[in-house]
Amino acid sequence: MKIALDAMGGDKAPLVNIIGAKDALALYPKIEKIFLVGDEETLKAECAKHQFKDTRVEIIHAPDVVEMHESGAKTLRSKKKSSIAVATELVKQGEADAVVSAGNTGAAVATATLKLRTLKGVERAGIASPMPNEHGVCNLLDAGANPEATAKHLVAYAFMGAIYSKHVMGVKSPVVGLMCNGEENEKGNSLTKETFALLKELEASGKCPFTFKGNVEGHDLFETKLDVALCDGFTGNIILKSCEATAKAMSKWLKLEFKRNPFRVLGAAMSRGVFKAVKQRSSYESYGGSPLLGVNGVCIIAHGGSSALAMQNAIRVAMETVEQSVNPHIEEALAALSE
């Protein structure tokens, strides 16, 4: 197994990318090689600084860097030798099995779609972002690749998400819900109403490799047995960031309150493990990466603010996704759809 890592992508690159790669190599013997893709001089110096010497590491030079605020699509032409472009090219050429990037999401999506192309039956790729759920993990799909999705795109996401849950996450009977402004059947906007009707029809004809739960709401993300929460990329990205922001605000307010008097400071000290455990449960660090489903190859998108642990876990997700060869299963499921 060979992984191409965009070593320049992310808010804390290349530091956390390199530490994450080092830790992943120590933990996962199945990884034969990690390509560190980025500015050669920078990466050599950073590796030396952290005593990262491993025969399984190869630095691949990529002189251009895509900044986080740049338009992803525009950089396809202007920065052909960017770390994300060169890393994705390694997958295209069959030299790597997967690409991992914590850089500009728009650039990663556009590059993967252009270089790897989409799978048969897929018009647009979607990001499946794992969220902590009482019954396992709920994949929010699409979390931001495709802000102008159609009902047909959402139906393909339902199939891809269910197959991913089944084959990579080991869920026997995946459940898919449609994110909506109410759980009643008649709720929604024109996009979700059309998607709802299509999925009900497909389910009735026995074509769905999942149970369709109908419309779902915020609380279902955490409390209901739900493997895929379906939405367009605009809505999904907003949900993801709003949940993350709420958790952060809650933590901040708790910390402020705990400092108000000595009793509380002591109480907090006695309960220190509590916050660590909740952070571990709720943080994206523990999940590490979101697969870009629908491209002909494995592309894992990591959070822009990724830590070394998040990078290590993103590499693990890449490894698992390659191992379970999810793409042939997706094509098979989508072929049944068009019969």
Place this chain on the structure above:
Amino acid sequence: MKIALDAMGGDKAPLVNIIGAKDALALYPKIEKIFLVGDEETLKAECAKHQFKDTRVEIIHAPDVVEMHESGAKTLRSKKKSSIAVATELVKQGEADAVVSAGNTGAAVATATLKLRTLKGVERAGIASPMPNEHGVCNLLDAGANPEATAKHLVAYAFMGAIYSKHVMGVKSPVVGLMCNGEENEKGNSLTKETFALLKELEASGKCPFTFKGNVEGHDLFETKLDVALCDGFTGNIILKSCEATAKAMSKWLKLEFKRNPFRVLGAAMSRGVFKAVKQRSSYESYGGSPLLGVNGVCIIAHGGSSALAMQNAIRVAMETVEQSVNPHIEEALAALSE
């Protein structure tokens, strides 16, 4: 000041509605009358049970009840004597200054729009839902009245939200942001891109009674000085419920962790005030009500799960909104827009 309370609306009606009304009358001497609207026998019995006798209370009989799962629009015809319809009619007839409901939101919006009509220059009403923000309160607008909003609707919401912040919440220079899947100017879907362009143009021509912050994201809801977070009702409702669900999940996980060993149980006991303070800061109970902006009258929508405290605060919000006569200010601001 006279308030018409939908006494049958909400998950815990009529109990919390009646306790909320009792507490509001005790706290706010400006309220001359509260009409308790609903099934007369039920309300009489409930008032007797809670020793709620007050010359300022009048029970108005309304035999029909709109259930939470019903389609709001449909009940307009099928349940003409519902508590929400009769309560809104009191405002229409000038007998009450405001209507407050924790019942079916769709029914409240449809009834208020039909009976009270919209203000001059307003096509669709929107719900301004207050969220806790480090710099004050951020009004999420629209939080669910209008799931198929146009750019023109969103522009009107920006004006209405800014005027509400200014006149009811006392914000001198309101800031409006557009909820988006990224803060960069080019991000968004077709709706937000069109809205962005319209607001930039209006701001450049000096017609905005607010500062337009451009695109904003989840973290801005809590961390940035932001008085109005603009979105369509589909997105807004999902944001609101996702944030609420995250806060609930975090609390649940914290509670579970705090029970794991005796030290933590003791630590939690020493820090009890912490959680109460954070709950008070983050809960909708403390805000209590969301004004339906754009209708020709005052209509306050309370959370379906409202407690007595939430009902009391919803009545307070109704009182404040009437006092500041926000509607003439909205019409004035929107008139400037069409010049």
